[in-house]
Amino acid sequence: MKDSILSASNLVKYFHEPETFQVLKDISFEVKRGEFLALVGKSGSGKSTLLYVLSTMDTDYEGKLAINGNPLTGKSQNELAAFRNQHIGFVFQFHYLLPEFTVLENVMIPALKMRRLSREEIETKAYGHLSTLGLQDQALKLASKLSGGQQQRVAIARALINDPSIIMGDEPTGNLDSKNSQLVFDIFRDIVAAGHQTIIAVTHDEDFAANCDRVLELSDGHLLK
Amino acid sequence: MKLPINYQIAATYLTSKVKQTIVAVLGVTFGISMYVFMNSFMSGVNEAQNRLAFSTLAHVRIYNDRPMDRSDIVSHVFPAGTIANIRNSKVIKYTDGIKNSQEIIRYLKTQPLVSAITPEVNISVFFKNVGNKVNGTLSGVDVAGEDRLFKTAEFMVQGSWKELAYRPDGIFVGIELARSLSLKINDNLNILTADGVSHTYKVIGIFRTNLSSVDKAKAYLSIAATRQLLAENQDYVTDIQINLADFKKANQLVNIISPVIPYKVESWSMANAQLEAGSNLRDVIAVAVSLTILIVAGFGIYNIMNMTINEKIREIAILKAMGFAGKDIRKIFLTMGTVIGLIGGFVGMGLGFLVSDAVNHVPFNVAGLATLPMSYDPEDYMLAFSFGLITTFVAGYFPSRKAAKIDPVNIIRG
Numbered sequence: 001m002k003d004s005i006l007s008a009s010n011l012v013k014y015f016h017e018p019e020t021f022q023v024l025k026d027i028s029f030e031v032k033r034g035e036f037l038a039l040v041g042k043s044g045s046g047k048s049t050l051l052y053v054l055s056t057m058d059t060d061y062e063g064k065l066a067i068n069g070n071p072l073t074g075k076s077q078n079e080l081a082a083f084r085n086q087h088i089g090f091v092f093q094f095h096y097l098l099p100e101f102t103v104l105e106n107v108m109i110p111a112l113k114m115r116r117l118s119r120e121e122i123e124t125k126a127y128g129h130l131s132t133l134g135l136q137d138q139a140l141k142l143a144s145k146l147s148g149g150q151q152q153r154v155a156i157a158r159a160l161i162n163d164p165s166i167i168m169g170d171e172p173t174g175n176l177d178s179k180n181s182q183l184v185f186d187i188f189r190d191i192v193a194a195g196h197q198t199i200i201a202v203t204h205d206e207d208f209a210a211n212c213d214r215v216l217e218l219s220d221g222h223l224l225k
Numbered sequence: 226m227k228l229p230i231n232y233q234i235a236a237t238y239l240t241s242k243v244k245q246t247i248v249a250v251l252g253v254t255f256g257i258s259m260y261v262f263m264n265s266f267m268s269g270v271n272e273a274q275n276r277l278a279f280s281t282l283a284h285v286r287i288y289n290d291r292p293m294d295r296s297d298i299v300s301h302v303f304p305a306g307t308i309a310n311i312r313n314s315k316v317i318k319y320t321d322g323i324k325n326s327q328e329i330i331r332y333l334k335t336q337p338l339v340s341a342i343t344p345e346v347n348i349s350v351f352f353k354n355v356g357n358k359v360n361g362t363l364s365g366v367d368v369a370g371e372d373r374l375f376k377t378a379e380f381m382v383q384g385s386w387k388e389l390a391y392r393p394d395g396i397f398v399g400i401e402l403a404r405s406l407s408l409k410i411n412d413n414l415n416i417l418t419a420d421g422v423s424h425t426y427k428v429i430g431i432f433r434t435n436l437s438s439v440d441k442a443k444a445y446l447s448i449a450a451t452r453q454l455l456a457e458n459q460d461y462v463t464d465i466q467i468n469l470a471d472f473k474k475a476n477q478l479v480n481i482i483s484p485v486i487p488y489k490v491e492s493w494s495m496a497n498a499q500l501e502a503g504s505n506l507r508d509v510i511a512v513a514v515s516l517t518i519l520i521v522a523g524f525g526i527y528n529i530m531n532m533t534i535n536e537k538i539r540e541i542a543i544l545k546a547m548g549f550a551g552k553d554i555r556k557i558f559l560t561m562g563t564v565i566g567l568i569g570g571f572v573g574m575g576l577g578f579l580v581s582d583a584v585n586h587v588p589f590n591v592a593g594l595a596t597l598p599m600s601y602d603p604e605d606y607m608l609a610f611s612f613g614l615i616t617t618f619v620a621g622y623f624p625s626r627k628a629a630k631i632d633p634v635n636i637i638r639g
């Protein structure tokens with residue numbers, strides 16, 4: 001059996017605005033290394049909220065979270081930032097790029113921050129990801145000058161640049177047409193096929209979910225088994 | 226570009242909104258150039274004022290003060306309760322002038338702070354030309370020494386300063402004194418001393434110091450001729466005038482020499498407290514005005530940085546989501562502030578110099594000046610630069626701290 005990459009135990013989260021409201025209700029699950037996991041559920045069921053907790057960006061929850069054997073609950077914001085930089089790649093529900101930087105720079109920034117490779121190596125790698133995503137000719141354009149679907153693919157390239165253990169996507173194919181959705185799905189498949197990286201993706205796309213290794217369904221803050 | 230990523234991000238933010246950056250830089254530039262200009266101008270005014278004042282005032286003066294009050298001498302000598310019967314008491318003549326002047330001058334020459342010394346014999350006299358009579362000061366001077374201290378040769382309107390040394394019958398008069406007594410070169414001028422001695426000299430020169438109190442009531446004679454007029458010996462001196470390499474050390478010199486010298490030792494600042502007060506007040510005004518400008522510029526930068534951070538709040542959240550720590554974000558925005566401060570600082574020093582130079586060329590024909598006075602002190606420039614840098618750093622620090630504290634989820638969740 002493969003080892004566990006992520007373990008969530010008894011996650012509980014409340015929102016207090018406008019009134020106290022429980023979004024996540026005692027959620028526990030494990031994710032194996034190399035797994036391709038889909039997170040589905042109705043709109044408002046708490047998928048994005050759960051993903052932000054798993055991504056370590058949201059620290060306002062109860063329960064315990066560990067990734068790669070590192071207990072992350074209770075760590076400081078700065079420690080978590082360094083952890084995210086190295087271990088987690090994130091694709092947002094809306095394509096959040098830095099508009100004043102070129103596509104290439106956007107992809108390179110997390111790697112330049114990590115400083116494990118030289119600038120030249122990072123650039124080569126970034127070009128590699130951009131061309132698999134069909135964006136090599138857009139590399140030197142400003143990120144703000146791209147279409148929504150193109151921006152979403154740049155965000156995916158950026159999530160991959162540091163070879164993170166887990167890639168989390170909040171509807172990573174939400175803004176893409178069926179051809180590009182298929183392209184992204186195939187790339188994700190290739191990534192997990194290598195066996196070192198894990199993908200957790202929130203999706204509304206039934207085909208996408210059906211082709212994943214496992215599907216977790218959220219309903220009203222509960223995890224359906 | 227090979228900069229570390231935080232600096233590269235700061236550089237991109239600075240260059241992608243050039244207009245905003247220029248406005249911020251101009252704020253600092255203006256503050257620093259005003260600081261440079263105000264301080265240079267005020268020091269220029271102070272220097273001009275000092276030059277004017279020190280054209281007749283020595284840095285330190287030694288003279289024989291009036292004798293102490295002797296009206297109740299009995300109580301100093303006899304125990305209290307003694308009955309003394311003294312009728313028609315008289316104060317015996319008090320010796321004026323400085324005894325042992327040679328010895329004192331020799332001692333002063335050993336002092337490292339002293340740069341020049343000259344003895345003088347100053348007396349009150351009446352200047353008479355036929356019917357007209359004006360009272361004033363007759364100054365018997367060591368011709369070479371006086372010029373070394375006060376550059377008196379430069380004041381001569383007619384005649385040559387050196388000539389006084391060779392002409393025991395010659396006298397130099399102030400320009401307004403000459404006018405009020407209708408004197409021209411080679412006219413005769415009669416002097417009447419307090420002791421009733423009268424002597425006539427020939428006017429061989431006219432001077433203008435631009436201090437009207439001097440120009441209308443002073444005349445120069447050689448020190449030997451003055452001693453002769455008073456029938457005093459060759460050692461007789463009423464004042465010893467001393468200049469220092471640095472006039473600000475006058476009080477220090479006074480503290481060193483006054484315990485040794487049995488006469489009144491007075492520095493320029495004791496004699497003319499208003500001079501020092503005026504110069505200090507001008508310094509305070511210059512600093513107050515320029516600091517106010519810098520603070521206003523600082524608020525400008527603070528606003529621009531705050532605006533930038535509010536605009537970029539989503540990008541800051543993304544950077545944090547991708548693994549940038551609070552201190553990276555702070556570094557990005559502090560770098561922006563510091564770059565604005567550095568550019569504004571250098572441009573500001575240049576502009577400050579240009580403005581100072583322009584004002585220095587404005588004609589100003591008062592009190593011997595040709596143009597408005599200006600000083601060019603590197604220290605003023607360095608101070609302006611450091612104040613500018615501190616201001617931008619402080620103005621950038623608080624917004625950047627706010628940016629560092631941004632919680633990424635709240636922003637990204639939307």
Ligand SMILES: Nc1ncnc2c1ncn2[C@@H]1O[C@H](COP(=O)(O)OP(=O)(O)OP(=O)(O)O)[C@@H](O)[C@H]1O
Nearest residue numbers: 015017018023042043044045046047048049050638
């Ligand atoms: N910042 C917030 N404050 C208060 N309530 C919130 C906040 N964000 C989300 N919620 C609520 O929490 C619940 C879960 O929201 P979440 O965004 O996780 O849903 P989701 O499953 O991702 O939906 P979708 O498929 O539409 O993206 C919703 O009822 C939402 O209204």
Ligand SMILES: [Mg+2]
Nearest residue numbers: 047048093170
């Ligand atoms: Mg969502």
